[in-house]
Amino acid sequence: AKTQEHEFVIQATPVKRLCSTHSTITVNGQFPGPTLEVNNGDTLVVKVTNKARYNVTIHWHGIRQMRTGWADGPEFVTQCPIRPGESYTYRFTIQGQEGTLWWHAHSSWLRATVYGALIIHPREGEAYPFPKPKRETPILLGEWWDANPIDVLRQATQTGAAPNISDAYTINGQPGDLYKCSSQDTTVVPIDSGETNLLRVINAAPNQPLFFTVANHKLTVVGADASYLKPFTTSVIMLGPGQTTDVLIQGDQPPTRYYVAARAYQSAQNAPFDNTTTTAILEYKSAPCPAKGVSIKPLMPSLPAYNDTNTVTAFSKSFRSPRKVEVPAEIDDNLFFTIGLGLNNCPPNFSPNQCQGPNGTRFTASMNNVSFVLPNNVSILQAHHLGVQGVFTTDFPTQPPLQFDYTGNVSRSLWQPVPGTKVTKLKFGSRVQIVLQDTSIVTPENHPIHLHGYDFYIVAEGFGNFDPKKDTSKFNLVDPPMRNTVAVPVKGWAVIRFVADNPGAWIMHCHLDVHIGWGLATVLLVDNGVGLLQSIEPPPEDLPLC
Ligand code: C2O
Known part of the structure; x- marks a missing residue:
């Protein structure tokens, strides 16, 4: 096992989305923030320096933090916030967890833009309990507000009302083709033809459970929240905010372009919500490039209705551990x-x-x-x-x-x-x-x-x-x-x-x-x-x- 050191600088960065540029709080100027990749058993040391004008903390969502509770991150629960101009170093060891987790700010509404993937590979020399994927891609689902998210929250707290709904959903920070001024920057998700590919899907949206699917491809679920699952195949998955799901996808379709898409699962009745759809483009890497100027319109998948609870129930009923586990039988x-x-x-x-x-x-x-x-x-x-x-x-x-x-x-x-x-x-x-x-x-x-x-x-x-x-x-x-x-x-x-x-x-x-x-x-x-x-x-x- 090794020790990995990283520096996170929290700072205001200009980010252009939906036709205008916004001063956005980021880590190291990146939105979404850096992906951390470790092996099970490694130690992470992350020095967080706050150069923004808000208090901040970082939470390592799903990391157990055995005996290292001081590194967990929620403000006023395990630490006071890092004030502007100050730093704090988070130190913790990954013990027995493998799969996809993520990190995010745990202070006010900063996590709307301060988040990134945390990928835990098996211990060095050990294999996945499923066929080794040729390619792995993190997919971070998010929500974008044109207003500063802190102001959205502030306005809600001041009025006692529900906050304004978001202006877009995003995949790896990009709203995608269906939104104004966004198609140029649509996220591309590469896959290899004839191979097994792994998508590590994370719902980083602050306020919205989301359906996620890929046109013409089956998704084989193999893990969630950095625990392995007995594999099962589905055409759509649902993630509540905070949840992650690892899916295998076979490059078994004609090598053209397909949409990857996400939109709301809205179970609250009569509550306004953002009913738009975010897309990325699944692109076969082995496919011959379309001639310049020729655009192939990707295929759009169908997504469940926003209130389709039956699909959600059937999906969550399919979850099983890969083998018999030790569940406490007696309860104290x-x-x-x-x-x-x-x-x-x-x-x-x-x-x-x-x-x-x-x-x-x-x-x-x-x-x-x-x-x-x-x-x-x-x-x-x-x-x-x-x-x-x-x-x-x-x-x-x-x-x-x-x-x-x-x-x-x-x-x-x-x-x-x-x-x-x-x-x-x-x-x-x-x-x-x-x-x-x-x-x-x-x-x-x-x-x-x-x-x-x-x-x-x-x-x-x-x-x-x-x-x-x-x-x-x-x-x-x-x-x-x-x-x-x-x-x-x-x-x-x-x-x-x-x-x-x-x-x-x-x-x-x-x-x-x-x-x-x-x-x-x-x-x-x-x-x-x-x-x-x-x-x-x-x-x-x-x-x-x-
Ligand atoms: Cu207390 Cu991902 O959160």
Whole structure:
């Protein structure tokens, strides 16, 4: 195993998209940012220097960070932000993970443009558990706003309304042929004729689950979130924000040009969304070049309807681990978290234009009716480590406030969550089950729930109200898929299991950025009870202070 060193400079860079040039926050002037490629077992050392005018942190999405919680990155959870002019060096080792992950800013809405792929190859000398692809290409799906994304967020927080929808989706930073002023720069995805090719698809869009497909080609899914899967073949995949999917594609079609395309899976009802389609061009490298000036129009694939939940369900039901896995059979901590939106009444000191949500309210969101508030003068991990009192409380409810019908008739008392910085303490080594239940309050929605510091098994998913009596018998404890982000079915639930074997403070949140801002998050604090420094490495000397 080797150690790789990188430098990330966060800076404002002019980026031209959709006919105009925007000052965009980038890493090293690149949008999307640099792809990091490592082998399982390697150590990454990334020095991040902030030359922008916003606070920033970088999160290594899906990296387990065993004993290195100080390098995880979410602001005010494991570190204070890196202020303009300052630097922080992230140091961590990849232990046992292989496949596609990514990195992104974990501060305000900077991740709309500050993100890149993190590819983990097998250990040197080891092979993939599938035919070796001739060519590998990362595909980063994103969302583009003509406005500065920070201003989009600011406007939403100031008015209490939903943020403006994006102006385009992107593939590797480019909207593609179907958008104005974009066709010149459409992303090209090369494949080799007669060969196996690997596409590493990442949903980096801040606020939108996306369907992804390639015209005339089958996709063989072999991994997701840096865990291998039992291969299965499909024509379309769906990724919630944060999720990754590795697909093999055979160069078995006539060697012309085909579109690769993505557009919204929009499970929220009556909510406005960006219904445009982003495309890239799949190009056979072995094909004779078309004569100059001759343009061959690529073939357009068909994509599911924006509200096609049946396709999403069939897709996620196909996920299996490649072999029998060790799922905790007995459970020590059995938790039940509701996830959903809410509407807060307009506070008396607010003016009407600060309350532009439905009927003069402000949007909010919660887990178990607690709307998560980040601390602002110290991180939760620092506070825990130093014993600073008054930063958080450990009384997060591990069960919902009351049993109710989550299919749409939700008691009004649960529409107004209570703000708080409440965490759940878990004993090191505890076998944990969490039921995640969509409340359908305000609107039912497919929430991508991401847990830092862990991969978990998704043992079951379903619609309606989770019923322990009849649903427990359906759990897959043999070969469930392992992931770090679960797309909880709209109007439904998902059950995850893991062993709390990684001490630290780990945020669990909806990966729709707007929902984190509204409080759809909580923190799991895992401690072996003998003091944090016995369990994790000491904080790095350059750890930013607030
Ligand atoms: Cu990719 Cu906390 O997120």
